[in-house]
Amino acid sequence: MGNGVSVSSPILPVVVLDEPGQAVPLSEALLAGGIDRIEITLRTAAGLEGIRRARAVAGMRVGAGSVLTPAHVDQVVEAGAEFIVCPGFSAAVIERAREHGVDILPGVATASEVMAAVALGLDEVKLFPAGLLGGPAYIEALSAPFPGVRFVPSGGVGPKNLRDYLAVPAVPTVSGSWMVARGLLAAGDWNQVTALSTEAVAAAAE
Numbered sequence: 188m189g190n191g192v193s194v195s196s197p198i199l200p201v202v203v204l205d206e207p208g209q210a211v212p213l214s215e216a217l218l219a220g221g222i223d224r225i226e227i228t229l230r231t232a233a234g235l236e237g238i239r240r241a242r243a244v245a246g247m248r249v250g251a252g253s254v255l256t257p258a259h260v261d262q263v264v265e266a267g268a269e270f271i272v273c274p275g276f277s278a279a280v281i282e283r284a285r286e287h288g289v290d291i292l293p294g295v296a297t298a299s300e301v302m303a304a305v306a307l308g309l310d311e312v313k314l315f316p317a318g319l320l321g322g323p324a325y326i327e328a329l330s331a332p333f334p335g336v337r338f339v340p341s342g343g344v345g346p347k348n349l350r351d352y353l354a355v356p357a358v359p360t361v362s363g364s365w366m367v368a369r370g371l372l373a374a375g376d377w378n379q380v381t382a383l384s385t386e387a388v389a390a391a392a393e
């Protein structure tokens with residue numbers, strides 16, 4: 188069984204919203220730059236309402252990030268999240284997401300966690316924090332015993348190294364916050380969000 192999270196765009200932005208009102212212009216700016224998915228985290232109080240509002244933007248696939256508990260799963264599904272991303276591995280969170288019929292991308296950092304994901308029938312995981320774990324070389328080594336598993340690296344991914352990650356066959360998508368940095372959102376610099384997104388999509392396609 189696949190998780191279905193990384194199917195289209197090679198870039199998954201990880202967003203920390205300070206104001207729910209940022210969700211719609213941000214989603215529009217990402218779409219203008221060719222990015223059609225967004226992971227809005229629960230790290231701030233604005234996250235849940237941001238998910239709700241982003242769902243109103245046609246063409247944007249909206250996910251929830253930093254989902255830590257089954258109760259979070261219930262909340263983000265109620266807000267309209269179409270997929271769920273976790274920083275780590277929790278069978279209880281995966282189970283709840285499945286009860287709701289929502290795609291889930293659990294976080295892993297070790298082979299044991301990949302084995303746990305595979306045991307639950309998953310074939311796609313988030314590798315976090317990718318840079319500190321060892322970057323593309325780490326994924327190359329970690330993926331060897333798991334030929335069917337895809338890894339979405341996050342944490343320390345950026346314009347300088349995204350192609351190195353995507354060059355690893357097991358990596359269909361990279362994830363990160365550089366094109367949606369909090370300062371850009373606070374300044375309402377949507378043009379810069381679009382410019383950085385356009386650059387990222389172009390780099391990923393090279």
Ligand code: 3PG
Nearest residue numbers: 201341342343344363364
């Ligand atoms: C995540 O939750 O995946 C990371 O916080 C994103 O990491 P970055 O800010 O280094 O891109």
